[in-house]
Amino acid sequence: MLHSSFQLIDEATDLSGGRVTKLKQFIAKRYLINLQGYGTVILRSEKEAFEVAVKALERYIRRFQRQAKRKLQAAIDRNRALLTTALLPGVEANPPPRWRKFLGLGFDRDQIARMLDRELTVAFGSVDRLIENMRLDVVFKGITYESLNDPEFRRVAQKAIPSIAELHTEYDAAKASTSVESS
Numbered sequence: 003m004l005h006s007s008f009q010l011i012d013e014a015t016d017l018s019g020g021r022v023t024k025l026k027q028f029i030a031k032r033y034l035i036n037l038q039g040y041g042t043v044i045l046r047s048e049k050e051a052f053e054v055a056v057k058a059l060e061r062y063i064r065r066f067q068r069q070a071k072r073k074l075q076a077a078i079d080r081n082r083a084l085l086t087t088a089l090l091p092g093v094e095a096n097p098p099p100r101w102r103k104f105l106g107l108g109f110d111r112d113q114i115a116r117m118l119d120r121e122l123t124v125a126f127g128s129v130d131r132l133i134e135n136m137r138l139d140v141v142f143k144g145i146t147y148e149s150l151n152d153p154e155f156r157r158v159a160q161k162a163i164p165s166i167a168e169l170h171t172e173y174d175a176a177k178a179s180t181s182v183e184s185s
Contacts, residue, residue: 022066033055035163037159040158045163056140074133082119086122094114101114
């Protein structure tokens with residue numbers, strides 16, 4: 003059996019989403035700190051700015067979706083027509099057996115072309131289905147007490163975030179205040 007692939011759109015086009023990916027990577031590089039083996043963290047002091055950047059990226063994604071939807075159907079139709087033209091001679095010479103019940107014995111080139119175009123239309127999928135899956139998910143999870151007491155986690159975190167001397171401090175009782183209030 004022979005398998006082949008066909009790129010629906012060129013990666014260099016503005017439909018590829020490369021700019022969205024670059025913006026996401028910029029935000030991740032600017033705000034997120036990778037703790038090898040533990041995931042990604044953000045400093046509490048950076049969380050608000052990070053959320054603003056994420057909201058801006060979400061707005062950009064929505065604009066990109068609207069623009070892409072308009073352009074993508076034209077690209078799909080154009081590439082499907084090119085692929086149909088390229089594949090038609092081979093498929094006409096040897097139509098898939100599953101088509102025989104639709105074609106009968108006296109089929110012609112136009113019938114084969116319609117069947118091929120129909121199958122490619124299904125294979126390429128709908129623009130709506132392709133576009134609807136574009137979304138940005140951000141999930142915040144807290145660091146557990148167990149993690150904060152894990153020596154390996156502390157080592158990895160302090161190596162990744164050298165500006166932090168301690169991840170947390172514990173007291174057996176309430177921390178004493180150095181200021182005294184007078185009544």
